[in-house]
Amino acid sequence: MGIEQTLLPTPERWLARSCPDDPVFFFCPVRLQQVARRFREGFPGLVTYAVKANPAPEVLDGLVAAGVRAFDVASPAEMALVRRHCPDAVLHYHNPVRSEAEIEAGIEQGCVSWSVDRMRELDKLARLPRGTEVAVRLKLPVTGAAYDFGAKFGAEPGLAVALLRRVAEMGFTPSLTFHPGTQCRTAAPWARYIHTAAEIAREAGVALCRLNVGGGFPSDRGEGRPELETIFDTISGAARAAFESPPQLVCEPGRGLCAEALMLALRVKTVEEEAVFVNDGIYGGMAEWRDLGPMGRLRVVRPDGLPRGGALRARIVFGPTCDSLDRLPEPVVLPEAIREDDYIVFEGMGAYSRALVTGFNGYGARRIVRMTAGC
Numbered sequence: 001m002g003i004e005q006t007l008l009p010t011p012e013r014w015l016a017r018s019c020p021d022d023p024v025f026f027f028c029p030v031r032l033q034q035v036a037r038r039f040r041e042g043f044p045g046l047v048t049y050a051v052k053a054n055p056a057p058e059v060l061d062g063l064v065a066a067g068v069r070a071f072d073v074a075s076p077a078e079m080a081l082v083r084r085h086c087p088d089a090v091l092h093y094h095n096p097v098r099s100e101a102e103i104e105a106g107i108e109q110g111c112v113s114w115s116v117d118r119m120r121e122l123d124k125l126a127r128l129p130r131g132t133e134v135a136v137r138l139k140l141p142v143t144g145a146a147y148d149f150g151a152k153f154g155a156e157p158g159l160a161v162a163l164l165r166r167v168a169e170m171g172f173t174p175s176l177t178f179h180p181g182t183q184c185r186t187a188a189p190w191a192r193y194i195h196t197a198a199e200i201a202r203e204a205g206v207a208l209c210r211l212n213v214g215g216g217f218p219s220d221r222g223e224g225r226p227e228l229e230t231i232f233d234t235i236s237g238a239a240r241a242a243f244e245s246p247p248q249l250v251c252e253p254g255r256g257l258c259a260e261a262l263m264l265a266l267r268v269k270t271v272e273e274e275a276v277f278v279n280d281g282i283y284g285g286m287a288e289w290r291d292l293g294p295m296g297r298l299r300v301v302r303p304d305g306l307p308r309g310g311a312l313r314a315r316i317v318f319g320p321t322c323d324s325l326d327r328l329p330e331p332v333v334l335p336e337a338i339r340e341d342d343y344i345v346f347e348g349m350g351a352y353s354r355a356l357v358t359g360f361n362g363y364g365a366r367r368i369v370r371m372t373a374g375c
């Protein structure tokens, strides 16, 4: 899975020259830097990166180059990966269910913050050094995200109070954490969570060291540039309003930080009246389409690199494998005149795309081309 470099200014030019028959990701370091700067300058606290959204070496290196030093990791393999790219990285182990062997690995790798959402898992952390930060993961029935993150992890407010007291009794540094759900287009879920977090801390009689407001920051899937600064302002305003002395704030974006950094180009294998077959699908870089709905930022490019224009029509898009589930859930509006060997270029594909590619049936996007001259 090596990385190629190109000085060509656009994916179109590279596609016209290389005519790849496999799906190709294009990595744009400039865009990654720009988004990282928006977070680091705008977020009122510590910015950590949720590695699972895109663990590609070039993304990790790009974020380290942009000054990101803290990472949300969920497994020993992610810890080791981050340490390889940033030996002095600050690791937050925010997967609240861990085997004993995973706890051992987290201690060995020097994780400084651990989340919990149930008593049994907190008891398992008893051997961590006193003073270690343990953040209680809260969940609320909030709406506004593309799908609900509370369905698996998180303690309801009553349990969160009990956990927070116990964390303090065990001699750990008490914090709270939540994840409002991925792809939140408005700031409302954060405001609601922060307000409840303050109530929980008061009821527990525990002063929070930090409040981690999770990921969930949106990317542009066709609705326009996300209003990150509005969300940042709401978060800092809500924390000031809810707490007498606000805890330090932390965020752990995955999608919001890395989505803009990659584009994905697929090749059309055949065109029918009602359908097109392309060379990657839901077992590859298009996996999220099922859960998040359509990605509206696409363009069709002829083999010579020029845009395929003209009238539009919706067609079913099938992926390349022999599994009939391998199709996008809803028809996609494409130029009527789309042809075999055209390319479909999707923007904003940096998050949960390359990370979810499987090799099922021998397919899957493996190549990354780095655009060194902008995008």
Ligand SMILES: *Cc1c(COP(=O)(O)O)cnc(C)c1O
Residues within 6 Å of the ligand: 050, 052, 053, 072, 094, 095, 179, 181, 182, 183, 214, 215, 216, 217, 252, 253, 254, 255, 256, 351
């Ligand atoms: C997945 C995850 C994130 C990142 O979520 P995004 O919606 O991609 O920002 C952050 N924190 C935790 C604990 C996660 O599981």
